[in-house]
Amino acid sequence: MSETKPSQRPAIGERELIVLMALLMSLQAFGIDAMLPALGEIAGGFGMGGNDRQLVISAYFLGAGIGAFFPGAFADKFGRRPVLFFGLICYITLSIACAMATDFWWLIGMRLVQGLGAASLSVVPAAIVRDRVGGDRMARLMSLIMMIFLVVPIVAPAIGQLILMFVGWRWIFGAMAVMGLIVGTWVWIRLPESLAPENAQEIHAATILRNMGTALVRRDSIGYVVGSALVFGSLFGFLNSSQQLIGEAFGAGRYFALIFGAAVLGMVAANFTNSRIVERFGAxxxxxxxxxxxxxxxxxxxxxxxxxxxxxxxxxxxxxxxMATMGFIGANFSSIAMQPFHQIAGAASSAQTSLRMITGALLGAFIGNLYDGTARPLAASMLSCALLALAFILYSEHGKLFRRVNAPRAGDTKPD
Incomplete structure (x- = not known):
């Protein structure tokens, strides 16, 4: 039976879907945030210094951004499940390869390839949600997914720090492989195929480029894609420099996991609040x-x-x-940007995620490299990104903010 035909598995409920999509996306977050406490030890072990340690993070971000161009088109042809499994296999095997690295640049290369191969874990969940719902209801579900997803950045540094205390940084990659195996088993058993046969797209270069181009040229969508890339690019800048900023500039390395988790906690609360209010007030x-x-x-x-x-x-x-305000920005911007593209949800999610990730990765690497022993470069970058994001949103909205636009049904291709 083709994966694009309706699945014979029992229907998955909304709550289970939310948790499973969040866990899939969380694998990416764990692969980044669990590394943060270990960056100094990784760099020291390979004889690297300065800001070079940040490449362990930015290489993965960049790989995920470039890799995100591809999964959507294949998910629109072959279904969501096969593409997810490819990403899971890459995530697991390359975690093991990273754990065996004997050279710093070998490790950076493997992180880049891991981001490339596992990119579907960021792309496909949004397409699966869009297959089921649209409009502000999609924004509500994405907020709930983000709320659960953000639990991982809270606990991942603590897990990484704990592993570091007892068995060393290589076992953090081992923990990544184990998590990937657990989530992959759940997907195999419970997640049905959500791509309707009539929405399957042919794998032709012209079709792929046309669908992706469509997702990136519509005025009512592109401002939200670039806007979220700018806002979260400043967050990536913090992630890249967080170990140096908290551990060295403020001298609180022992409490890194606690401080990092406390900073992310506001995003969890914001996403929960957003899920409660977004259908009432509009994304x-x-x-x-x-x-x-x-x-x-x-x-x-x-x-x-x-x-x-x-x-x-x-x-x-x-x-x-x-960071709490980002909890009201991420899911809503993504949902608004996806509204016009129900029939090409995979390609749209792929193109938009890739643009967000590449922009965010490059911007985050740039901001992180500005680190000078203070929080000034980060703060200036956050303000600059906010003002640029506002300009792009004004472009998409023809200069009119705070509008309430009626949401489409799941099958509509009109904007929300």
Whole structure:
């Protein structure tokens, strides 16, 4: 039986779907955040210094961004399940390869390839959700998925730090492989194919390029793709430099996992709140308000970091508030950007995710490399990204913010 035909597996409920999609996406997050406490030890073990340690993170981001171009088209032809399994196999096997690395640049190369191969774990879940629902309801489901997904960045550094204490950094990659195997088994047993046969697309270069191009040229969509790439690019900048910033600039390396988790906790609460209010107020109204709040908090962070001897307890609350606003931006921007593309959801998710990830990875690497022993470069970058994102949203909305637009049915191809 073709994977694009209706699955004979028992129907998966909405709650289980939310948890499973969140876990699939969480594999990517664990592969990044569990590494953070170990960056200094990894770099030291290979005789590397300075900001080179950040490449362990940015190489994976870049690989995932480039790799995201491909899974959507294949998922639109062969179904969501086969493409997910390819990504899971790459994630597991390359985790083992990274654990065996004997050279720093070999490790960076494997991280790049791992990001390339596992890119479907970021792309396909959004297409699966779009197969089932549209409009503000999709934004609600994506918020719930993000809420569960964000539990991983809270606990992953602690897990990484614990593994580091007892058995060394190589076993963090072993933990990644085990997690991939567990989630992959759940997908195999419970996740049905969601691609309707009539929506299957042919694998032709012209068709793929046309579908991806369509997903990136519509004015009502592209501003939200670029806007989210800018906002989360500043977050990637923090991820790249977080171990140095918290552990070295503020001298709180022992408490890195606790501080990092506390900063992410606001995003969890925001995504939960968003899931409760987005259908009432609309994804646009909520996310536009959050973008203005993000810009304002970034202004405060820039002012604070410009003062002599900024303390950790001045930096962390402002960072936590900024990250909380991202909880109202990420799922809503992604959902709005996906609304016009039900019939090519895989290609659209692939193109949009790739643009977000590549932009975010390059921007995050650039911001991280600006690290100078203070939080000033990060704060200035956050404010700049917020203002640029606002400009792109204004472009998509023809200069009119806070509108409420009626949501389409799941089968519609009109914007929300």
């Amino acid at each position: 646009r109204r909520v996310s536009h308000t959050a973008l203005f709040a993000f810009a304002f908090i970034s202004c405060l962070q820039l002012w604070s970091s410009s003062q002599p001897d900024q303390s950790l307890w001045q930096f962390v609350p402002l960072l936590s508030m900024a």
